[in-house]
Amino acid sequence: xxxxxxxxxxxxxxxxxxxxxxxxxxxxxxxxxxxxxxxxxxxxxxxxxxxxxxxxxxxxxxxxxxxxxxxxxxxxxxxxxxxxxxxxxxxxxxxxxxxxxxxxxxxxxxxxxxxxxxxxxxxxxxxxxxxxxxxxxxxxxxxxxxxx
Amino acid sequence: xxxxxxxxxxxxxxxxxxxxxxxxxxxxxxxxxxxxxxxxxxxxxxxxxxxxxxxxxxxxxxxxxxxxxxxxxxxxxxxxxxxxxxxxxxxxxxxxxxxxxxxxxxxxxxxxxxxxxxxxxxxxxxxxxxxxxxxxxxxxxxxxxxxxxxxxxxxxxxxxxxxxxxxxxxxxxxxxxxxxxxxxxxxxxxxxxxxxxxxxxxxxxxxxxxxxxxxxxxxxxxxxxxxxxxxxxxxxxxxxxxxxxxxxxxxxxxxxxxxxxxxxxxxxxxxxxxxxxxxxxxxxxxxxxxxxxxxxxxxxxxxxxxxxxxxxxxxxxxxxxxxxxxxxxxxxxxxxxxxxxxxxxxxxxxxxxxxxxxxxxxxxxxxxxxxxxxxxxxxxxxxxxxxxxxxxxxxxxxxxxxxxxxxxxxxxxxxxxxxxxxxxxxxxxxxxxxxxxxxxxxxxxxxxxxxxxxxxxxxxxxxxxxxxxxxxxxxxxxxxxxxxxxxxxxxxxxxxxxxxxx
Numbered sequence: 077x078x079x080x081x082x083x084x085x086x087x088x089x090x091x092x093x094x095x096x097x098x099x100x101x102x103x104x105x106x107x108x109x110x111x112x113x114x115x116x117x118x119x120x121x122x123x124x125x126x127x128x129x130x131x132x133x134x135x136x137x138x139x140x141x142x143x144x145x146x147x148x149x150x151x152x153x154x155x156x157x158x159x160x161x162x163x164x165x166x167x168x169x170x171x172x173x174x175x176x177x178x179x180x181x182x183x184x185x186x187x188x189x190x191x192x193x194x195x196x197x198x199x200x201x202x203x204x205x206x207x208x209x210x211x212x213x214x215x216x217x218x219x220x221x222x223x224x
Numbered sequence: 225x226x227x228x229x230x231x232x233x234x235x236x237x238x239x240x241x242x243x244x245x246x247x248x249x250x251x252x253x254x255x256x257x258x259x260x261x262x263x264x265x266x267x268x269x270x271x272x273x274x275x276x277x278x279x280x281x282x283x284x285x286x287x288x289x290x291x292x293x294x295x296x297x298x299x300x301x302x303x304x305x306x307x308x309x310x311x312x313x314x315x316x317x318x319x320x321x322x323x324x325x326x327x328x329x330x331x332x333x334x335x336x337x338x339x340x341x342x343x344x345x346x347x348x349x350x351x352x353x354x355x356x357x358x359x360x361x362x363x364x365x366x367x368x369x370x371x372x373x374x375x376x377x378x379x380x381x382x383x384x385x386x387x388x389x390x391x392x393x394x395x396x397x398x399x400x401x402x403x404x405x406x407x408x409x410x411x412x413x414x415x416x417x418x419x420x421x422x423x424x425x426x427x428x429x430x431x432x433x434x435x436x437x438x439x440x441x442x443x444x445x446x447x448x449x450x451x452x453x454x455x456x457x458x459x460x461x462x463x464x465x466x467x468x469x470x471x472x473x474x475x476x477x478x479x480x481x482x483x484x485x486x487x488x489x490x491x492x493x494x495x496x497x498x499x500x501x502x503x504x505x506x507x508x509x510x511x512x513x514x515x516x517x518x519x520x521x522x523x524x525x526x527x528x529x530x531x532x533x534x535x536x537x538x539x540x541x542x543x544x545x546x547x548x549x550x551x552x553x554x555x556x557x558x559x560x561x562x563x564x565x566x567x568x569x570x571x572x573x574x575x576x577x578x579x580x581x582x583x584x585x586x587x588x589x590x591x592x593x594x595x596x597x598x599x600x601x602x603x604x605x606x607x608x609x610x611x612x613x614x615x616x617x618x619x620x621x622x623x624x625x626x627x628x629x630x631x632x633x634x635x636x637x638x639x640x641x642x643x644x645x646x647x648x649x650x651x652x653x654x655x656x657x658x659x660x661x662x663x664x665x666x667x668x669x670x671x672x673x674x675x676x677x678x679x680x681x682x683x684x685x686x687x688x689x690x691x692x693x694x695x696x697x698x699x700x701x702x703x704x705x706x707x708x709x710x711x712x713x714x715x716x717x718x719x720x721x722x723x724x725x726x
Contacts, residue, residue: 085655088657092394099397102412103411103412107411110406110407111409111411114673115397115400115411115412118393118400121393122393125389125390125393129386132384147656148656150655155443158440158442158650161438161439162646169640169643172639173639177630181626184619184623185619185623188619189619192442192614192618193449193615194613194615194616207620207623208623211623214270219631221272221631221634222634223630224627
């Protein structure tokens with residue numbers, strides 16, 4: 077038996093509908109009538125568009141049953157490395173928050189280059205040092221702004 | 225006024241901005257995977273302390289030069305650096321294979337310079353006229369302008385207009401977060417003090433366009449492991465470079481026709497450099513005595529597509545500075561930069577900010593000419609930059625994004641906001657949801673909400689809809705909105721019926 081294929085749009089639309097319902101409920105219960113007037117209007121339009129996306133998603137999924145898929149769902153194989161890199165970026169930002177910009181930036185740049193299979197030792201030293209040095213001079217002496 | 229304009233333009237700050245913008249734009253454009261949108265979003269914090277005219281000279285120079293830089297990789301390695309160079313890729317690469325790569329690059333350099341400079345002249349002459357239209361606008365029209373802007377950029381969603389509109393409204397919702405300017409009440413902050421002043425636009429821009437792009441580049445992780453690199457055929461970088469005077473005269477009608485096409489396409493909301501380039505390509509093929517050569521290495525094709533895609537840049541700025549309607553993703557980012565520098569699109573650009581506006585336009589024309597001159601000198605060196613691995617670019621983008629997001633308000637919470645928008649941007653890309661409408665919604669929310677509320681007050685006892693219909697300017701805008709939403713829907717319905725019949 078042929079495996080049924082669902083468009084990811086269905087899940088996204090349901091999540092967006094749930095988000096709009098939650099925000100409408102929040103606006104009604106927390107905000108005054110005047111403050112919530114515009115947000116409620118746009119949330120209702122948002123919900124209507126999410127319903128349209130849901131309908132399109134269901135229609136595309138049905139079309140896929142006939143062997144003509146009109147959608148491409150994201151694949152774990154494709155997104156796993158970018159998501160892992162995102163985790164590295166989060167760790168880097170937390171480190172910048174805790175110890176400042178320079179040391180975490182040097183380590184992060186060299187580390188991520190290494191993770192991405194850049195093995196040229198000269199590049200692994202020059203790129204982080206050149207980048208951080210350039211930004212230090214640019215922001216501190218030329219733009220005269222603070223660094224984290 | 226013109227004395228001040230030229231004094232501004234010839235200031236050291238403007239001239240440095242011009243050169244840095246041109247060279248930077250060429251390099252960014254030549255690197256496949258990087259684009260003008262990302263570069264400009266990263267530039268906004270760097271230009272924050274600069275005068276508005278120098279900041280915009282730099283950003284506009286990056287915008288136009290990135291299109292030119294994209295053509296170099298399209299010609300030499302069949303990889304358009306930007307989508308607008310896709311029309312150049314087939315003929316340019318065919319010429320490279322025939323050993324005429326340098327000649328193709330020479331034509332691309334001249335054509336980009338002419339197209340961009342002519343679009344700058346159009347900007348100089350047409351924008352002030354269109355700017356006067358905004359004198360007819362009041363609160364109801366400003367609300368409709370927001371709707372029109374969102375419906376235009378929502379339609380840029382590629383596959384699905386519904387997704388584009390959905391993301392535009394999502395941006396509006398994000399714009400409501402923070403303290404309501406009218407009632408002083410907090411909305412959707414959920415007790416988070418970092419959200420009291422609302423979502424910071426620049427970190428959101430950087431997250432959506434730069435962090436998400438860095439994550440997209442990481443999808444090549446396995447290619448990095450295999451040690452795959454872009455290869456430039458150095459043997460194609462020999463021989464004749466610039467067209468002769470006789471050849472220039474031969475291509476003159478092509479230059480003029482393609483420039484006009486590019487400018488008109490740029491002004492039309494929703495059509496970008498790629499559409500302008502393909503349209504000019506098609507017209508050049510029709511007018512050519514050798515249409516059979518198109519696709520197989522025609523220098524006329526490069527002349528048409530490169531003139532048109534650079535002409536689009538100036539054209540797309542016209543509705544942006546006059547009406548506040550960005551017709552492309554880059555223009556939406558530029559709108560954010562305008563607002564951040566305290567400039568309001570519309571009549572004020574030709575009123576109290578007139579010297580700044582004209583300095584920017586003169587700078588844009590100069591940027592195109594300088595781009596051509598610098599291109600003639602260094603394009604052979606710029607192309608070698610394409611050898612730089614994306615493995616190196618990814619951490620560089622992340623570090624630049626981090627310092628850029630922080631430097632706007634000196635707040636680390638902005639960097640966390642950038643992270644959140646980076647993840648949203650990446651997931652949106654993978655889900656086929658366009659990100660440009662989010663930024664536009666975020667930028668235009670306050671104008672839209674104020675226009676909406678003031679229109680209700682102005683209508684008094686008249687029903688609001690009737691009040692709108694009684695105002696001629698509103699009526700025209702409503703018709704434009706309906707046309708923007710309905711026409712593409714009808715087109716896709718007709719296409720679907722035709723496909724079914726076929």
